[in-house]
Amino acid sequence: MRERLQELKEQALAQVTEAQDVKALQEVRVAYLGKKGPITEVLRGMGKLSAEERPLIGQMANEVRDEIKSAIETKEVALETAAVEAKLAKESIDVTLPGRPQKTGARHPLTAVVEEVEDAFLGLGFSVAEGPEVETDYYNFEALNLPKDHPARDMQDSFYFTDELLLRTHTSPVQARTMEKFEGRGPVKIICPGKVFRRDDDDATHSHQFMQIEGLFVDKNVRMSDLKGVLEAFAQSFFGPDRSIRLRPSFFPFTEPSVEVDVSCGMCGGEGCRVCKNTGWIEVLGAGLIHPKVLEMSGFDSKEYSGFAFGMGVERLAMLKYDIDDIRHFYTNDVRFLAQFKRV
Secondary structure (H helix, E strand, O other): OHHHHHHHHHHHHHHHHHOOOHHHHHHHHHHHHOOOOHHHHHHHHHHHOOOOHHHHHHHHHHHHHHHHHHHHHHHHHHHHHHHHHHHHHHOOOOOOOOOOOOOOOOOOHHHHHHHHHHHHHHOOOOEEOOOOOEEEHHHHOHHHOOOOOOHHHHHHOOOEEEOOEEEOOOOHHHHHHHHHHOOOOOOEEEEEEEEEEOOOOOOOOOOOEEEEEEEEEEEOOOOHHHHHHHHHHHHHHHOOOOOOEEEEEEEEOOEEEEEEEEEEOOOOOOOOOOOOOOOOEEEEEEEEEEOHHHHHHOOOOOOOOEEEEEEEEHHHHHHHHHOOOOHHHHOOOOHHHHHHHOOO
């Protein structure tokens, strides 16, 4: 039996060494270590041995079994490692090649302009206020000195849900709502950015939807010179420190007196060119001192408080700053156009 066990060990170890894959190893395992294998048969014949030989043969059989099992496991690990290395070699990736660039998005130019304007006015002590885009007739018109029969309403024809509910035509309702919250006690110092809507034919300079930023300052002894100083500081912050502004008389129902505000042309330095139509100035916004009726309807005593308001189109600011000739570019989602503003 000793010779038989030694012979089985040598045969099994030789087959383990010759095995070329895991499947062949499993066949060796079953053939020599299985319940019907030769080692098991040797153990079954131990009953014919003497009491002294039986434990010695049993010990040898267990040692042979363990050697074969250990050899199979070692060879199995080696085969699996070799298989992985072969697969890696076959499917290798050259990590020295440059990676494929991932396209990243950026802020929309209108968002960038809004944030820049907000930063300028936050630095002047204003805060940002927002309000609903679906507005009532009262806050959109009547609270701003535009009664139902006022002819100025024709310039702000909007989209109506009912006779008293519409898409707001400007962000001025936010000013009226904010003044009401202060219950007649100043100061109130806000800007109101947001989308507005008007019934209009879309072309290079008009859109049925656009963005506005309006501002409001209410306190005691607020004067036209305060308005001019604030707007001049904004113009120099947004357009450049060498720019100046001028005020021209105008009319708005919610301000009195009212003005149009022009900024000096950056292309010609005020000398006159094609961009400014040879005037040296470009119109950018409307403004004025708040009408006493608007203050009274919002709960402020117009004899004690005064204030100014202004409003500007975000698209117009962006078109002037970045020399854009068509407002529709902002809304057609052309990636070629938007990609120009990645660094803005």
